[in-house]
Amino acid sequence: MPVLLSEKDVRAVLSMDDLIESMHAALVQFSSGKVQQPLRTVIGVEANARSGKGGFYGVMPAFLPQPAALGTKLVTVYESNAARGLPTHLATIVLLDPETGELLAILDGRYITEARTAAVSAVSAKHLARPDAGVLAIVGSGVQARSHIEALIRVQRFEEIRVWGRDPARLFSLVEEMLPRVGTRLVPVESVREAVRDAGIVALVTAAREPVVERVWIAPGAHICAVGACRPDQREMDTSLVRDARVFVDSRVGALAEAGDLVIPIKEGAFAASHIVAELGEVLGGRVQGRRSADEITIFKSLGMAVEDVAAARLAWERASERGFGRGFVL
Numbered sequence: 001m002p003v004l005l006s007e008k009d010v011r012a013v014l015s016m017d018d019l020i021e022s023m024h025a026a027l028v029q030f031s032s033g034k035v036q037q038p039l040r041t042v043i044g045v046e047a048n049a050r051s052g053k054g055g056f057y058g059v060m061p062a063f064l065p066q067p068a069a070l071g072t073k074l075v076t077v078y079e080s081n082a083a084r085g086l087p088t089h090l091a092t093i094v095l096l097d098p099e100t101g102e103l104l105a106i107l108d109g110r111y112i113t114e115a116r117t118a119a120v121s122a123v124s125a126k127h128l129a130r131p132d133a134g135v136l137a138i139v140g141s142g143v144q145a146r147s148h149i150e151a152l153i154r155v156q157r158f159e160e161i162r163v164w165g166r167d168p169a170r171l172f173s174l175v176e177e178m179l180p181r182v183g184t185r186l187v188p189v190e191s192v193r194e195a196v197r198d199a200g201i202v203a204l205v206t207a208a209r210e211p212v213v214e215r216v217w218i219a220p221g222a223h224i225c226a227v228g229a230c231r232p233d234q235r236e237m238d239t240s241l242v243r244d245a246r247v248f249v250d251s252r253v254g255a256l257a258e259a260g261d262l263v264i265p266i267k268e269g270a271f272a273a274s275h276i277v278a279e280l281g282e283v284l285g286g287r288v289q290g291r292r293s294a295d296e297i298t299i300f301k302s303l304g305m306a307v308e309d310v311a312a313a314r315l316a317w318e319r320a321s322e323r324g325f326g327r328g329f330v331l
Contacts, residue, residue, distance in 0.1 A: 003326035005316060007108040013319035014112070016151050019119035019312060024284060026311040027123065027250065029064050031281025035307045037062040039257055045076075053080040056231075060306035063098065069314035070098040073109050073306055077230075079207060087143070088207070089113060093313040105317045105326065109309060116312045117304055118147035120250065121225035124280055124300035125201055126155040128248065128290045129223035133200020134159040139192055139212060139236075141165025141174045144205035144227060149178050149186075152201065152225075160185045164195040193217050204228055204236040215241035220295040226261060227302045235260040237299070239270045245297040248280050248290070254303050261301055 029035050040060040047054040055078035063070045075091040082088055091109030096102065125133075136158045138145045145163060152158075161182060165171035171188050179186050189195045192212050196202050198219045206212055206228040215238055218224070224245070229236045242265055249255035255262050256273055265271060278288035280300060291298055320326045 001328040001330065002103040003105045003317070003320065003328050005105055005107040005320055005326045007111045009320055009325045010108055010111050010316050013323060013325060014115065014312065014316050016115060016119060016154060018315060019115055020122050020151065020154060022311050022315050023116060023119045023308055024123050025066075026064060026307050027120070027279075027281035028285045029066065029281070030251070030305065030307050031279040031287075032285060034066075035062060035064045037306050039253060040306060042258075053078070055079070060309060062306035062310045064307050064311060067314060068098040069095070069310045070101075071095040071310040071313055073113075073309040075109065075113065091309075093309055095310070095313045095317055103331070105313070105320075107313050107316060109313070112309055112312045112316065113304065114143050114147045115151075116308045117144060117227055117302065118151035120280075120302055120304075120308060121148055121203060121227060121300065122151035122155045123284070124225055124248065124302070125152055125223055127280075127283055128298045128300060129156065129201050130221050130291070130294060133221075133223065135199045135201075136161045137195040137199035137202045138163040138205065139195055139202065140205035140207075140228065141167060141171040142205065142207070145174055145203075146178060148203040148205055148225070148227075149182060152203065153182055153184075156201065158182075158184050160187065162187055162189050162195045162199070164189050164192050196222075201225070206236055208236050209234045211238040212236050213241065214238050215244055218297060220297065222297050223291075224297070224299045225302065226299060227304075229260050230258060230303055232258055232260050232263040235264055237261050239265040239268060241297075242299065243270050243275070245299040246292070247276050247299045247301060248278055248283065249276055249301045250280055250303060250305055250308075252276055252279055254305065255301055258303055259301050
């Protein structure tokens with residue numbers, strides 16, 4: 001009998017440590033050509049009469065062989081939801097039995113999206129950041145800011161964490177919530193420039209459409225996890241920063257189609273598609289060198305992939321089955 005797993009169920013069975021390990025394995029399989037995953041289909045939803053604003057709807061299927069997992073994430077992005085007290089990103093994951101095609105579970109995918117994104121950033125930081133990166137800058141104060149703090153402190157020891165956000169109330173709420181969890185100095189700052197000054201790791205987790213960080217602000221040797229700006233007309237980094245950095249992506253095909261941080265500079269003629277050094281999975285698999293020197297700037301541009309969602313959903317379903325979580329239903 002298939003089961004329905006709520007966000008509460010998923011949170012109860014998925015730890016960040018498990019997700020970091022699972023994402024590492026999924027990325028290696030993806031970049032080894034063992035995963036079947038088409039470029040996600042995204043359609044725009046026109047503005048409606050109630051809100052006056054529209055959104056995006058994406059369909060993300062994937063199959064990976066080890067452990068065998070088959071499924072699809074259905075995701076929506078409605079920025080206008082914030083005014084309604086709803087998450088701007090909502091998702092549902094349908095998990096199928098890869099041997100029979102039978103439905104195994106329907107899972108709330110909002111938390112999986114939030115947590116696996118940060119887990120992948122943590123994997124990138126573990127393998128691309130300098131070991132002595134003692135300052136973490138979080139640019140943004142939403143759910144991804146929270147999950148990135150939680151994930152990155154598992155792979156790096158920080159002397160200080162700085163957080164910037166546009167909304168002062170939300171920023172201070174985030175700091176107040178996370179301070180007891182981090183075991184280090186956690187401070188809100190008034191500008192992006194102040195946040196990223198001398199930071200060894202920078203997490204860009206904004207909803208920005210135009211660059212929020214400039215090349216001249218970034219210290220030599222910094223590693224940047226850029227996870228916002230998921231459409232080809234949006235970006236968080238200025239052209240010179242991306243041009244001067246050693247750039248890694250989750251999916252080369254996906255980044256060249258959807259990552260405005262790369263698509264826009266390529267259209268400007270700042271660099272070619274070959275500026276992408278490698279997929280992160282190629283570095284993890286030992287086929288491409290990651291960081292080459294203490295002074296070079298590295299960027300991991302993450303769009304999020306279906307294989308990450310399906311791997312996380314499979315893990316959540318297995319753990320929930322072991323512990324008797326979820327509610328069975330009949331179609």
